[in-house]
Amino acid sequence: MGRFKELLETQEYIILHGALGTELEFRGHDVSGKLWSAKYLLENPDLIREIHEDYLKAGADLVTTSTYQATFPGLFEAGLSQEEAEQLIGLTVDLAKEARDNVWGTLTDEEKANRAYPLISGDVGPYAAYLAAGSEYNGAYGDISLDELKFFHRRRIEILLEHGSELLALETIPNALEARALIELLTEEFPNVEAYMSFTSQDGQSISDGTSIKEIAELINASKQVLAVGLNCTAPAVYQDFLSQLRALTDKPFVTYPNSGEVYDGASQTWTSNADHSHSLLENTINWHQLGAKVVGGCCRTRPRDIENLSQHLK
16 A cells, blocks of 8 residues: 555545646746746746745645646757656656655654655646647647557656656546546556546536546546546536536545636636635635545645645644
8 A cells, every 4th residue: 555545544634735837926937838837947946846845834745746737748849858858857756855855854743743744746737738728628639549648648657756756646637538548557557656636627517528527437436546536727616516426426535626716718828817715725625525525725826825724724
């Protein structure tokens, strides 16, 4: 049994690391362009480490690597060689480990005894992140095959694991073919790796490409390695319907980390409407916990103070 499974079985909540790209934006850094937050791995990796540290100080149990947008095709287009791209992806795990070491070293023995030693979670963002056109929200991938999606994800996963990621965050998945590709890739080539998978949904009735919740549940239930399932980077209003239907189809713990409720325009790379303040992240999380949410946090436009609020009230 890996540490992720152990925490799922022994903790009421596992608190996630929060948003990275939009946190850089909040701090005055430009994240426009196809590399988004990943360009700071090239320009100023200390910024990434500092944000990791802030989420850990806020109480995060998982440190998520900064690889959401760090894909081989995207890095090649930015001018990196194969070797340079591999080194950069490896660096994301090293930065996460360094942040964990830095924060853990400041804690008292009592503080350490009252929280789990944080896990390093290798972030496997979707093919949509490379497309950088907002297809996280519609799942429109064009003409791409199952094998091509496996190829797209394979080497990044290998490097994340080689450098010490303890589980994989298969996140922001909008497309059923991609979900199948990732699950098959784990089974065929990484059979001992633990993971969670979180999807995007626009209507609470399906994932973003229109695939039914029933079909998604069948995929997830067939995997012994995907230990938790849910939604991320999705408006809070969508979660209740989606999770209620999913609960009837699987007994796996749920993952919930919504965005603020603002709407992202992929063409202009801007957030175009106001956040949903009808319920706080904490209130929503408590409600979703009743349906089985255990791996919890916030996605785009949420900040370290939101994670701190969750940690203080849920732990």
